Amino acid sequence: MVLYTSPFPNSFLSVLHSFSWGLIFPCYWLADRLVASFVPTTYEKRQRADDPCYFHALCIIITTPIYLALLVASLPFALIGFLLWSPLQSARRPYIYSRLEDKHHANGATLLTEWKAAGNGKSFCFGSANVCLLPDSLARFNNVFNTQARAKEIGRRIRNGASRPQIKIYIDSPTNTSISAASFSSLVSPQGGDSTNRTVNAGIKRTTSMEYKGDNSGSNNTEDGREDKGGAGEPNEGEENTCIVRINGEDNGHMSDTETDTVNGQAHASGPAEPSLEGDAEIAKTPNHKQKEGDSGSLDSYSASRESLVKVRVGDGTVDQSTVNNKLLYKASLMKKTSVRKKKHTDETFDHEISAFFPANLDFLCLQEVFDKRAAEKLKEQLHHYFEYILYDVGVYGCHGCCSFKFMNSGLLFASRYPVMDAAYHCYPNGRGTDSLASKGALFLKVQVGSTPQDQRIVGYISCTHLQAIAGDTTVRCEQLDMLQDWLSEFRKSTSSSSTANPEELVAFDVICGDLNFDNCSSEDKLEQQHSLFTHYKDPCRVGPGEDKPWAIGTLLDPEGLYDEEVCSPDNLQKVLESEEGRKGYLVYPTSKNHSSSQKGRKASLKGNGRRIDYMLYTEEGLYLEWKVEVEEFSFITQLAGLTDHLPVAMRLMVSTGDDDP
Numbered sequence: 001m002v003l004y005t006s007p008f009p010n011s012f013l014s015v016l017h018s019f020s021w022g023l024i025f026p027c028y029w030l031a032d033r034l035v036a037s038f039v040p041t042t043y044e045k046r047q048r049a050d051d052p053c054y055f056h057a058l059c060i061i062i063t064t065p066i067y068l069a070l071l072v073a074s075l076p077f078a079l080i081g082f083l084l085w086s087p088l089q090s091a092r093r094p095y096i097y098s099r100l101e102d103k104h105h106a107n108g109a110t111l112l113t114e115w116k117a118a119g120n121g122k123s124f125c126f127g128s129a130n131v132c133l134l135p136d137s138l139a140r141f142n143n144v145f146n147t148q149a150r151a152k153e154i155g156r157r158i159r160n161g162a163s164r165p166q167i168k169i170y171i172d173s174p175t176n177t178s179i180s181a182a183s184f185s186s187l188v189s190p191q192g193g194d195s196t197n198r199t200v201n202a203g204i205k206r207t208t209s210m211e212y213k214g215d216n217s218g219s220n221n222t223e224d225g226r227e228d229k230g231g232a233g234e235p236n237e238g239e240e241n242t243c244i245v246r247i248n249g250e251d252n253g254h255m256s257d258t259e260t261d262t263v264n265g266q267a268h269a270s271g272p273a274e275p276s277l278e279g280d281a282e283i284a285k286t287p288n289h290k291q292k293e294g295d296s297g298s299l300d301s302y303s304a305s306r307e308s309l310v311k312v313r314v315g316d317g318t319v320d321q322s323t324v325n326n327k328l329l330y331k332a333s334l335m336k337k338t339s340v341r342k343k344k345h346t347d348e349t350f351d352h353e354i355s356a357f358f359p360a361n362l363d364f365l366c367l368q369e370v371f372d373k374r375a376a377e378k379l380k381e382q383l384h385h386y387f388e389y390i391l392y393d394v395g396v397y398g399c400h401g402c403c404s405f406k407f408m409n410s411g412l413l414f415a416s417r418y419p420v421m422d423a424a425y426h427c428y429p430n431g432r433g434t435d436s437l438a439s440k441g442a443l444f445l446k447v448q449v450g451s452t453p454q455d456q457r458i459v460g461y462i463s464c465t466h467l468q469a470i471a472g473d474t475t476v477r478c479e480q481l482d483m484l485q486d487w488l489s490e491f492r493k494s495t496s497s498s499s500t501a502n503p504e505e506l507v508a509f510d511v512i513c514g515d516l517n518f519d520n521c522s523s524e525d526k527l528e529q530q531h532s533l534f535t536h537y538k539d540p541c542r543v544g545p546g547e548d549k550p551w552a553i554g555t556l557l558d559p560e561g562l563y564d565e566e567v568c569s570p571d572n573l574q575k576v577l578e579s580e581e582g583r584k585g586y587l588v589y590p591t592s593k594n595h596s597s598s599q600k601g602r603k604a605s606l607k608g609n610g611r612r613i614d615y616m617l618y619t620e621e622g623l624y625l626e627w628k629v630e631v632e633e634f635s636f637i638t639q640l641a642g643l644t645d646h647l648p649v650a651m652r653l654m655v656s657t658g659d660d661d662p
Helices: 011-037 042-049 055-091 108-111 113-118 136-142 147-163 223-229 256-267 373-383 432-436 474-495 522-529 570-577 580-588 599-605
Strands: 096-099 121-133 166-171 198-201 242-247 310-314 350-357 365-372 389-392 414-418 421-427 442-450 458-465 505-515 540-545 614-618 628-637 649-656
Touching: 011 055, 011 136, 011 242, 011 628, 042 055, 108 223, 108 442, 113 242, 121 147, 121 442, 121 458, 121 614, 136 147, 147 365, 147 373, 166 432, 198 540, 242 365, 350 442, 350 570, 365 373, 365 458, 365 505, 373 389, 373 414, 389 421, 414 421, 421 474, 442 474, 442 505, 458 474, 505 649, 570 580, 614 628
Parallel strands: 121 365, 166 242, 166 310, 198 242, 350 628, 458 505
Antiparallel strands: 096 389, 121 649, 365 414, 389 414, 421 442, 442 458, 505 614, 628 649
């Protein structure tokens, strides 16, 4: 299948489309600014409350007549442009495929060779987020604004979080329970530029974003099994860019003053700072981009891109100091104490956490509500610093392929470090209300993630979708889930080049990501909770219909509290969501017919941890029979605090192939 690198099949149609949109855009922009000036966010309301001269009100009085006059003047041109633009949409392709042109940063082909070196398997990390990149006037109804600046900042945060090194800390003294977190705000790599695993010796005074697993945490068969395979403190084979940090039990893990000064001095003398990206002045306009000292959301330095959440393993026995060859470099003054990685439920087979960062080595990213085309371009430019392959501007416009006229695309965007082999998009034809104005649908992708020694391709399937949002439309969402399964089945059949007797391809995983707009606890969503999709695909956060696992939290934030100081930064939001009371204050909770309709009454009376409407599902059906797929880690991410009203989620899958290659 040919991937579409341009929205139209020839340059003439592209030029005609650009001309028609040029006639429409002034009217569109003026209307957007006019409406936006009358829909203030809570942040702007607080600013205006401190304005004794009512300067903003005066600006509105002056600019409104000007906007109206220019809007009326631009209407005839917009009408002509619309008459040209509308019929062109029947020839428009359903997405734009972008591949990184800079060969120095392209590494997709290199990643394909890692499967052979991995031996007994490989892990893949998936991320999903609803980023609310609507036209500014519409985004304000969700209490977010400045869409263009937010798009650039969202892209910067994602790629900085994903490009940091993966750090794992092994604590050799389980008696010291004072270490509860680790978020290194100025992490410097040990000497040596190779990507092999490294061991680092360090004493830590204050840390954040790290879980401590002491004696009281109980035993876990899975964790023990992993340590048995690799030996005590040995890394798993196939982990990339992993730095192993050993903390011995001497002096309670504290570093001497002399040692601290040495470490800080080396940290300051580290590599040159990353050049500041364009648009810093524009980004500074939004309230949530002011970073305090040590804030994990700060992205303007090279060291910030090296921040890392860490895994903790409690090892028994002594440490052979002869194997320790470096020190962990960090600024102690920038450390904050939080608590992130929580694996309290010993019966769980994988790690789960509330993380201030996107996972290191993020392989695939599915975004929803990237509706604004200019914002999509800015977001794509930032993501291309990390992801080599991106599909954006996904969807249809006009009456092409759907029942009602579509003014906006689907809002879906997909980014990958691995080559995309095939892609297909389908629009849901049963959208209702305001949702019918956008071409919401499903994007299906086939990616190549490796090859066997026999040159068989190893592939994976990823589906990204966004369902009907209006509350009460349960039948619409169920119909869309039915279509999602049918379309995915057709896509897999049409793109498969294998036969049972002679398999040319081996399927490693099949994952569905997206905003499904229903949760697993609300009484109004019972039909969706019992849908057949959940019999074929597994939800790592779900026990069964109507019941989530105790550690799962909601992904829908209360828009009114987005700019509160308690949650306006990644670290602060992370801390708040770790407590039940904090979640009640800043998450939207499941609805129930048996309780009051007020938000406060609902939160006080219902159990649960908020409405979880953003899903990551995986299946073991249709994969290579001799391989096993299991969840290695699941994360709720706060790195986009203040930029969107959803929590991103991430899942790391381990594809185990056994000792022998197929």
